[in-house]
Amino acid sequence: MGRSRVTGVDEDVVGRIVVVGTGLIGTSIALAMRERGAEVLLTDRDAAALALAVELGAGTALPDGASAEPADLAVLAVPPAAVAVTLLDAQKRGLATAYTDVASVKALPLAQAAELGCDLSTFVAGHPLAGSERSGPGAARPDLFLGRPWALCATPEAAPEAVAAVTALAKACGAMPVEVDAAEHDRAVALVSHGPHVVSAAVAARLTAADDVALGLSGQGVRDVTRIAASDPRLWIGILSANAEPVADVLEAVATDLAVAASLLRDGSEGAAAHVADLLLRGNAGRSRIPGKHGGDQSAYATVQVVIPDRPGELAMIFQAAGVAGVNIEDVTIEHSPGRPLGVLELSVVPEAADRLAAELRSRGWSVPGR
Numbered sequence: 383m384g385r386s387r388v389t390g391v392d393e394d395v396v397g398r399i400v401v402v403g404t405g406l407i408g409t410s411i412a413l414a415m416r417e418r419g420a421e422v423l424l425t426d427r428d429a430a431a432l433a434l435a436v437e438l439g440a441g442t443a444l445p446d447g448a449s450a451e452p453a454d455l456a457v458l459a460v461p462p463a464a465v466a467v468t469l470l471d472a473q474k475r476g477l478a479t480a481y482t483d484v485a486s487v488k489a490l491p492l493a494q495a496a497e498l499g500c501d502l503s504t505f506v507a508g509h510p511l512a513g514s515e516r517s518g519p520g521a522a523r524p525d526l527f528l529g530r531p532w533a534l535c536a537t538p539e540a541a542p543e544a545v546a547a548v549t550a551l552a553k554a555c556g557a558m559p560v561e562v563d564a565a566e567h568d569r570a571v572a573l574v575s576h577g578p579h580v581v582s583a584a585v586a587a588r589l590t591a592a593d594d595v596a597l598g599l600s601g602q603g604v605r606d607v608t609r610i611a612a613s614d615p616r617l618w619i620g621i622l623s624a625n626a627e628p629v630a631d632v633l634e635a636v637a638t639d640l641a642v643a644a645s646l647l648r649d650g651s652e653g654a655a656a657h658v659a660d661l662l663l664r665g666n667a668g669r670s671r672i673p674g675k676h677g678g679d680q681s682a683y684a685t686v687q688v689v690i691p692d693r694p695g696e697l698a699m700i701f702q703a704a705g706v707a708g709v710n711i712e713d714v715t716i717e718h719s720p721g722r723p724l725g726v727l728e729l730s731v732v733p734e735a736a737d738r739l740a741a742e743l744r745s746r747g748w749s750v751p752g753r
């Protein structure tokens with residue numbers, strides 16, 4: 383056949399894929415797979431979304447009618463409510479030998495697929511835990527999935543070849559496959575994704591009545607907490623209603639914490655403040671449990687802060703200095719100082735390397751506070 387085979391890390395399964403739904407996630411997968419040398423065919427019911435994905439280099443449009451040869455894998459990157467019907471249609475057309483989806487909720491689409499009579503031996507439901515508040519192919523990025531978990535919810539009916547093909551896709555996109563039962567997945571993402579989404583929307587909704595003085599005093603905190611509130615409400619109402627019970631459980635627990643905090647703050651006594659402090663401490667503890675890069679414990683890394691002038695080449699010189707010191711940088715964030723030509727770079731490194739890196743940077747003239 384002469385076409386290249388895309389490997390996960392150690393597997394050799396995906397050579398040609400079809401992506402149905404060329405929005406944010408479908409186009410990001412297509413771009414990632416193109417970078418790995420896969421042949422990618424695209425389709426979307428929205429002609430403009432398809433045309434933009436093709437223009438962005440994500441692949442070529444799937445020809446109308448039956449494809450001569452089924453692809454190795456078809457990725458259904460459509461809203462949750464469209465997964466089952468799209469799977470049935472794709473299987474009837476014989477688009478591929480294996481199928482997966484990317485929907486943010488898993489149990490309901492799987493139940494709908496079973497009810498519609500889809501072939502569950504070739505289908506492995508999937509969900510990359512990476513995304514954006516933006517939609518459509520214009521927001522797509524080939525590196526979206528790097529280092530992120532990618533849930534795989536194989537049913538007992540799923541054939542090993544289908545599981546291998548979907549695992550290889552996740553790995554080829556740079557993600558970490560995580561096998562999990564669909565109901566457990568849905569409870570988990572209610573806690574780490576869907577519940578937080580509604581909380582973010584509730585905080586942002588308070589701003590609709592805010593006056594200009596309040597809005598003018600907005601700092602980074604409110605921007606961080608409300609970023610995901612800018613997401614597409616049509617997509618999210620579909621996600622939330624398909625995972626209603628687990629999300630409602632999370633929201634009720636958060637609402638209880640908030641109601642108790644409000645009443646303690648009104649009380650104003652020292653004892654009441656200590657109880658509010660308890661919520662803040664539980665917040666610290668919960669936040670520190672979110673895994674960092676490669677699923678590791680975030681608190682396993684030390685942070686080295688460097689004050690950086692806003693000059694071309696500055697970051698490259700810092701990374702080079704880290705290389706000279708033999709220090710691997712595990713993660714990076716940059717805090718900009720508004721109105722000043724300075725920023726603070728935060729480098730996450732293994733604790734035993736922190737002092738060595740700080741000394742190397744200081745010896746080259748950078749300001750490294752606190753170490």
Ligand SMILES: NC(=O)c1ccc[n+]([C@@H]2O[C@H](COP(=O)([O-])OP(=O)(O)OC[C@H]3O[C@@H](n4cnc5c(N)ncnc54)[C@H](O)[C@@H]3O)[C@@H](O)[C@H]2O)c1
Nearest residue numbers: 403405406407427428431460461462485486513514517518
């Ligand atoms: N947005 C995120 O952060 C994120 C992250 C992970 C997974 N997901 C899941 O990925 C899926 C796609 O989300 P997105 O953010 O890419 O949305 P999107 O709106 O950017 O793209 C969805 C695309 O699907 C197309 N589409 C809708 N129904 C279709 C159908 N029946 N047949 C063919 N195409 C159809 C739309 O035209 C659109 O181009 C959803 O199931 C979502 O739950 C989203």
Ligand SMILES: O=C(O)C(=O)C[C@]1(C(=O)O)C=C[C@@H](O)C=C1
Nearest residue numbers: 486510511512513514515575610
């Ligand atoms: O980073 C974001 O913008 C996201 O909201 C991505 C996010 C998440 O909650 O982590 C949102 C929904 C998806 O199903 C998967 C990922």
